[in-house]
Amino acid sequence: MKIAVTGAFSYSGKYITKRLLERGEEVVTLTNHPNRPDPFNGKVKAFPLDFSNENQLVANLRGAEVLINTYWVRFDKGSNTQPKAVENTKALVNAAVKAGIKRIVHISIANPSAESHLPYYWGKAANEKAVVDSGLSYAILRPTVLFGKEDILINNIAWLLRYLPLFGLPGDGSYKLSPVYVDDLAKLAVDAVYKTENYIWDAVGPDEFTFKEMVELIGETINKQRPLLSFPPRLALLAAQFLSLFVKDVMLTPEEVDGLMANVLISKDPPRCKTSLRDWLVENKNTVGKEYASELVRHY
Numbered sequence: 001m002k003i004a005v006t007g008a009f010s011y012s013g014k015y016i017t018k019r020l021l022e023r024g025e026e027v028v029t030l031t032n033h034p035n036r037p038d039p040f041n042g043k044v045k046a047f048p049l050d051f052s053n054e055n056q057l058v059a060n061l062r063g064a065e066v067l068i069n070t071y072w073v074r075f076d077k078g079s080n081t082q083p084k085a086v087e088n089t090k091a092l093v094n095a096a097v098k099a100g101i102k103r104i105v106h107i108s109i110a111n112p113s114a115e116s117h118l119p120y121y122w123g124k125a126a127n128e129k130a131v132v133d134s135g136l137s138y139a140i141l142r143p144t145v146l147f148g149k150e151d152i153l154i155n156n157i158a159w160l161l162r163y164l165p166l167f168g169l170p171g172d173g174s175y176k177l178s179p180v181y182v183d184d185l186a187k188l189a190v191d192a193v194y195k196t197e198n199y200i201w202d203a204v205g206p207d208e209f210t211f212k213e214m215v216e217l218i219g220e221t222i223n224k225q226r227p228l229l230s231f232p233p234r235l236a237l238l239a240a241q242f243l244s245l246f247v248k249d250v251m252l253t254p255e256e257v258d259g260l261m262a263n264v265l266i267s268k269d270p271p272r273c274k275t276s277l278r279d280w281l282v283e284n285k286n287t288v289g290k291e292y293a294s295e296l297v298r299h300y
């Protein structure tokens with residue numbers, strides 16, 4: 001089967017593609033970085049992820065039976081905003097319909113809501129609606145925070161713990177998270193390719209931590225147990241923005257602080273993914289957080 005995956009050389013798309021190739025499937029990718037080092041030795045044909053050119057999108061998707069869509073925008077930068085990402089997702093879904101794609105496997109986020117005041121969550125709900133309304137068969141997977149070798153959030157918490165004498169928690173750190181291992185999400189996405197029914201599933205791992213417990217766990221595992229101090233959320237954000245100047249990145253946005261504290265990175269469903277962050281950290285304790293992972297370097 002020919003399958004189109006957005007971002008096959010990026011993060012979750014890379015794990016998904018690896019699994020598809022192992023199953024003998026043909027994979028093409030749509031990416032903003034077609035010249036990024038190709039981890040698949042030329043086995044994956046790359047096309048531009050150019051939402052403004054519908055004819056080209058349709059031509060590049062033609063012949064594929066399934067589209068696995070990982071496309072997102074983490075935060076607004078210039079004209080690259082959440083409403084624009086919704087527009088782009090609609091363009092991609094419309095192109096998939098015109099190209100004769102039969103099924104979409106769409107990666108979303110846990111607890112999206114059209115009523116949310118957070119643009120990312122509002123946008124994710126609108127993207128899901130575009131998929132559901134497309135008339136194509138679909139599976140929508142809703143992960144929480146991803147972890148894995150190329151991760152940003154958990155890696156950068158470890159980086160802060162390694163190199164700073166203390167860690168500032170936004171608020172009291174009592175809000176909860178259920179992180180999910182990126183390759184477990186990839187397995188759910190690949191399994192979804194071969195199903196025919198429509199469904200929307202949360203994709204979360206077996207752990208549920210408070211944010212403070214998670215930071216403590218990371219510190220204990222990498223042997224950097226720093227004092228964890230509670231800061232008013234806006235002050236913690238200000239500190240992150242100050243540090244961002246040194247790493248030339250956007251470490252944390254106001255919306256992310258609100259999202260983190262709104263207890264939306266958990267699920268009411270039983271966990272569908274088995275890898276525990278606790279075990280993964282033990283296996284990766286010598287590398288996690290050694291280098292800062294920059295969102296801006298990755299996507300801009």
Ligand SMILES: NC(=O)c1ccc[n+]([C@@H]2O[C@H](COP(=O)([O-])OP(=O)(O)OC[C@H]3O[C@@H](n4cnc5c(N)ncnc54)[C@H](OP(=O)(O)O)[C@@H]3O)[C@@H](O)[C@H]2O)c1
Pocket residue numbers: 006007008009010011012013030031032033049069070071072073074080107108109110143144145146147153298299
């Ligand atoms: N990472 C997490 O912790 C996390 C948590 C919950 C949900 N999710 C969801 O999981 C999905 C995949 O996340 P991921 O971290 O695996 O994504 P990713 O691989 O970093 O990116 C996926 C795709 O989106 C494109 N993209 C990312 N940022 C962009 C930007 N600012 N402008 C234009 N294109 C951009 C990438 O472009 P390139 O092809 O050029 O790389 C790639 O094609 C997303 O829907 C996300 O909302 C992620």
